[in-house]
Amino acid sequence: MDVVELSRLQFALTALYHFLFVPLTLGLSVLLAIMESVYVMTGREIWRTMTKFWGLLFGINFAMGVATGITMEFQFGTNWAYYSQYVGDIFGSLLAIEGLMAFFLEATFIGLFFFGWNRMSKTGHLAVTWLVALGSNFSALWILVANAWMQNPIGAKFNIDTLRMELTSFYEVFFNPVAQAKFVHTVSAGYVTGAIFVLAVSSYYLLRKRNVDFARRSFTVAASFGLASALSVVVLGDESGYTASEDQNMKLAAIEAMWDTESAPADFTAFGIPDRETRETNYAIRIPWLLGIIATRSFDTPVPGINELVDRAKARIISGMTAYDALSKLRANRNDEDARRAFEEHRADLGYALLLKRYTAKVTDATDEQIAKAANDTVPDVGVLFWAFRFMAGFGFYFIALFVTAFYFASRRRFQNAMLLRFALYSLPFPWLAAELGWIVAEHGRQPWTIDGVLPTFLSVSSISAGQVMFSLVGFVLFYSTLAVVDVYLLGKYIRLGPDGVAKLREKPAGPSGGPAGPGIQLKMATPGGGPKPQPPQQPPRPQPPKPPSKPSGAS
Amino acid sequence: MEKVMFLDYETLRVLWWAILGILLIGFAIMDGFDLGVAAILPLVAVRDLERRVVLETIEPVWEGNQVWLILGAGAAFAAWPLLYAVAFSGFYIAMFLALAALILRPVGFGFRNKIENPAWREAWDWALVAAGIIPAFVFGVAFGNLLRGVPFRFDESLRIVYEGGFFDLFSAFTILCGILSVSMFVMHGAVYLCLKTDGVIQKKAVQIAAIASVVTVILFAAGAFFILFGIDGYVVTGGVDPNGPSNPLLKTVERLPQAWLGNFAGAAWEYHKEATSGNILGNVWELVFPVFGSLSAIAAPHLARYTRGRLGMIASSIGLTGIIGTAGLAMFPFLMPSSLDPNSSLTVWDASSSQLTLFIMLIATAIFMPLILVYTSFVFRVMRGKVTLQHVKDHESVY
Numbered sequence: 001m002d003v004v005e006l007s008r009l010q011f012a013l014t015a016l017y018h019f020l021f022v023p024l025t026l027g028l029s030v031l032l033a034i035m036e037s038v039y040v041m042t043g044r045e046i047w048r049t050m051t052k053f054w055g056l057l058f059g060i061n062f063a064m065g066v067a068t069g070i071t072m073e074f075q076f077g078t079n080w081a082y083y084s085q086y087v088g089d090i091f092g093s094l095l096a097i098e099g100l101m102a103f104f105l106e107a108t109f110i111g112l113f114f115f116g117w118n119r120m121s122k123t124g125h126l127a128v129t130w131l132v133a134l135g136s137n138f139s140a141l142w143i144l145v146a147n148a149w150m151q152n153p154i155g156a157k158f159n160i161d162t163l164r165m166e167l168t169s170f171y172e173v174f175f176n177p178v179a180q181a182k183f184v185h186t187v188s189a190g191y192v193t194g195a196i197f198v199l200a201v202s203s204y205y206l207l208r209k210r211n212v213d214f215a216r217r218s219f220t221v222a223a224s225f226g227l228a229s230a231l232s233v234v235v236l237g238d239e240s241g242y243t244a245s246e247d248q249n250m251k252l253a254a255i256e257a258m259w260d261t262e263s264a265p266a267d268f269t270a271f272g273i274p275d276r277e278t279r280e281t282n283y284a285i286r287i288p289w290l291l292g293i294i295a296t297r298s299f300d301t302p303v304p305g306i307n308e309l310v311d312r313a314k315a316r317i318i319s320g321m322t323a324y325d326a327l328s329k330l331r332a333n334r335n336d337e338d339a340r341r342a343f344e345e346h347r348a349d350l351g352y353a354l355l356l357k358r359y360t361a362k363v364t365d366a367t368d369e370q371i372a373k374a375a376n377d378t379v380p381d382v383g384v385l386f387w388a389f390r391f392m393a394g395f396g397f398y399f400i401a402l403f404v405t406a407f408y409f410a411s412r413r414r415f416q417n418a419m420l421l422r423f424a425l426y427s428l429p430f431p432w433l434a435a436e437l438g439w440i441v442a443e444h445g446r447q448p449w450t451i452d453g454v455l456p457t458f459l460s461v462s463s464i465s466a467g468q469v470m471f472s473l474v475g476f477v478l479f480y481s482t483l484a485v486v487d488v489y490l491l492g493k494y495i496r497l498g499p500d501g502v503a504k505l506r507e508k509p510a511g512p513s514g515g516p517a518g519p520g521i522q523l524k525m526a527t528p529g530g531g532p533k534p535q536p537p538q539q540p541p542r543p544q545p546p547k548p549p550s551k552p553s554g555a556s
Numbered sequence: 557m558e559k560v561m562f563l564d565y566e567t568l569r570v571l572w573w574a575i576l577g578i579l580l581i582g583f584a585i586m587d588g589f590d591l592g593v594a595a596i597l598p599l600v601a602v603r604d605l606e607r608r609v610v611l612e613t614i615e616p617v618w619e620g621n622q623v624w625l626i627l628g629a630g631a632a633f634a635a636w637p638l639l640y641a642v643a644f645s646g647f648y649i650a651m652f653l654a655l656a657a658l659i660l661r662p663v664g665f666g667f668r669n670k671i672e673n674p675a676w677r678e679a680w681d682w683a684l685v686a687a688g689i690i691p692a693f694v695f696g697v698a699f700g701n702l703l704r705g706v707p708f709r710f711d712e713s714l715r716i717v718y719e720g721g722f723f724d725l726f727s728a729f730t731i732l733c734g735i736l737s738v739s740m741f742v743m744h745g746a747v748y749l750c751l752k753t754d755g756v757i758q759k760k761a762v763q764i765a766a767i768a769s770v771v772t773v774i775l776f777a778a779g780a781f782f783i784l785f786g787i788d789g790y791v792v793t794g795g796v797d798p799n800g801p802s803n804p805l806l807k808t809v810e811r812l813p814q815a816w817l818g819n820f821a822g823a824a825w826e827y828h829k830e831a832t833s834g835n836i837l838g839n840v841w842e843l844v845f846p847v848f849g850s851l852s853a854i855a856a857p858h859l860a861r862y863t864r865g866r867l868g869m870i871a872s873s874i875g876l877t878g879i880i881g882t883a884g885l886a887m888f889p890f891l892m893p894s895s896l897d898p899n900s901s902l903t904v905w906d907a908s909s910s911q912l913t914l915f916i917m918l919i920a921t922a923i924f925m926p927l928i929l930v931y932t933s934f935v936f937r938v939m940r941g942k943v944t945l946q947h948v949k950d951h952e953s954v955y
């Protein structure tokens with residue numbers, strides 16, 4: 001593989017890995033703030049225990065989120081240096097503002113969240129928790145504004161003196177319609193992830209009849225919060241932004257495997273096997289009108305198909321060649337007025353000419369065949385997009401159904417339905433799958449561009465060797481796999497331990513610090529079968545006879 | 557839009573040069589003690605309980621402190637995209653190592669105390685030591701390479717060409733810079749421990765701080781010796797317009813012995829002024845940085861010992877500011893000189909973002925930086941006081 005493919009693989013792996021932790025941080029941070037708010041309002045200890053226990057799991061996840069996030073910020077520079085210098089003027093400033101406004105807030109107060117319980121008033125600590133949640137969400141906002149600019153690069157212009165894109169309107173960049181759709185959609189998806197996490201773990205306790213008071217309350221909070229979020233994630237789906245630009249149109253057409261433009265409103269293909277060679281979708285099952293209505297929010301706007309979009313791309317490549325030619329002339333002679341006029345007229349298509357660089361170094365001498373090839377390159381991976389989108393959307397509807405049911409049972413205070421609890425427990429991996437699929441749709445669907453219509457991916461890489469990227473890629477895979485094992489192990493351990501188990505740990509005096517280690521924490525302190533009856537976690541410390549003899553040696 | 561901006565391009569560039577410097581110094585002061593404390597963990601604390609005391613001095617605050625680095629990189633990306641692109645891709649393997657070490661930190665802090673198994677904790681302790689030393693060393697080496705010149709150039713379409721591998725980053729001078737960087741962070745971390753701990757740990761910390769401060773000043777002086785007789789500096793000889801477009805191929809640069817002294821000695825001042833016409837810095841008063849830097853670094857451990865730490869921290873911070881400031885000022889207006897093709901060097905006048913971006917980012921910084929300082933001081937206030945063995949025993953908890 002060459003530098004481009006290796007760098008893409010590394011970026012895809014590290015970004016998808018990073019996004020295993022981000023949605024849970026987004027969702028849990030808000031859930032923690034809600035739980036602690038209830039604690040401060042009612043003064044009931046159990047809500048404090050809930051905040052602390054879910055906070056413990058949040059902390060394990062948060063560490064991974066931060067750690068893997070640093071990689072993302074470094075990676076633009078290390079692997080995508082040309083991208084960084086070409087659009088740093090816009091993209092870099094959004095990342096910097098994210099740091100200034102959001103990440104600083106979140107990272108500064110996370111320490112107080114864990115270490116400030118005994119140092120602050122109740123309301124003071126609650127404010128800290130809300131600030132952490134606010135910081136996480138602001139962070140998502142700026143990152144998604146930056147990402148949306150890659151999908152729909154408005155408010156910027158190519159500068160012929162510096163040979164890069166430069167900001168023309170910060171307002172346009174911030175209020176990018178794609179950014180708004182993305183923000184709502186992605187943050188809601190994070191809330192769904194947090195809610196399913198709490199719902200699944202609570203169901204686990206309820207199934208084992210442990211920590212019942214704790215689990216019932218957590219279940220109820222998760223069901224209500226999750227229902228609202230799941231509705232928002234589907235209804236305010238990302239698709240509304242897809243009509244905003246040419247590339248987004250192509251993405252939409254690819255998602256729907258819609259080769260030809262249909263008369264409005266277009267059909268929605270529920271099932272099919274897209275074939276890139278013949279440009280047909282086999283075995284298609286179609287639902288009349290649905291796509292046109294979803295995509296354009298109207299009955300009479302046609303949705304362009306892939307073939308039409310390729311023809312448009314061809315035209316833009318030819319126009320881009322004029323711009324490219326004019327740019328070369330302008331750089332040789334700044335006073336060439338004809339060239340300046342030609343450039344101004346065709347500047348919007350300059351990026352399309354760059355697609356030709358894959359086939360010819362000179363660009364302006366491209367043959368018809370090369371132009372056709374380059375135009376064809378603008379079609380993303382239809383099969384992957386088609387199916388990734390359908391699975392993601394399917395999960396979305398499943399989450400709504402799950403939360404509706406959970407909410408119904410929770411509001412009737414019926415927490416014994418083993419069937420529902422099992423469904424909730426086994427649903428644990430689904431929000432992650434849905435989120436990863438969503439990013440595959442969004443970013444794989446953006447190909448062949450890093451910046452839609454402006455900069456092709458294959459030009460964006462650093463001038464580094466494949467060996468260097470191979471080195472870091474292998475390093476990442478090994479390092480990240482180890483961390484994943486440790487992370488899952490720790491989460492599993494503390495989930496199994498539960499708030500009851502953790503409460504018992506706290507009674508234990510600091511023992512083994514001096515001499516040789518004692519038995520350490522007994523992982524299996526809570527017996528698999530569970531106690532005979534639910535015990536509230538805030539129970540005063542006292543010896544518990546029915547438990548197996550797993551007390552640490554130092555206990556008095 | 558130009559009407560809204562009340563600052564010219566030149567001023568904005570100088571301001572952003574200063575802000576980048578402030579962020580780097582902010583990182584050194586704020587996260588420097590976290591790195592230093594982690595680096596000397598096994599030296600000041602042996603038993604698990606002691607180590608937890610040491611770690612708990614930084615656990616509540618390191619996360620926020622690290623953002624100074626993230627923001628420093630973000631500001632480089634936003635305000636100096638060419639610098640960000642060349643530095644991160646050029647130092648590829650070194651950056652990857654620093655990154656791996658930085659990743660170990662959050663997980664180390666997050667996971668270490670979660671399992672009470674001596675081997676587990678020992679392993680994470682060493683991970684934290686590595687996470688303290690490696691980034692400090694890499695950043696020092698990187699800075700050394702900036703002073704020495706970096707083997708890159710631009711082709712006519714402004715694509716970077718970098719000719720040099722990982723091992724080319726290391727020379728006597730850059731290794732010296734790396735060790736200097738580690739030793740000054742160790743000094744800073746040890747002084748911080750004087751402030752935050754008592755008893756045996758504090759006593760050991762005072763000793764380490766005293767040694768590290770002497771080492772720091774000696775290495776700093778040795779670095780100055782290199783600048784005088786060992787490595788060449790760079791001088792802009794023409795073609796620069798401080799208000800011109802950010803295209804680094806429009807000027808000419810020469811590589812000269814002792815050129816880095818130009819900004820300090822004032823001897824090259826007149827020549828400089830003519831050559832660049834926009835050089836508003838470069839005077840004898842800048843000797844403040846190296847002189848005060850060294851004096852404060854020497855004084856820091858003694859102040860830490862006699863005045864219970866707070867003055868020591870201030871002195872140590874001034875020491876770091878002096879050392880980093882000296883290097884930054886010596887290079888002005890260079891951000892990254894090129895040893896391969898000096899004319900490709902990145903300077904304050906031709907490697908920045910657009911005027912509009914610099915202006916908007918300045919507004920954002922003016923709004924958020926004071927807020928950051930306010931809430932950071934608030935957090936330090938809440939967490940003030942010493943961490944003692946008793947305290948750690950009393951708060952036995954996984955939460």
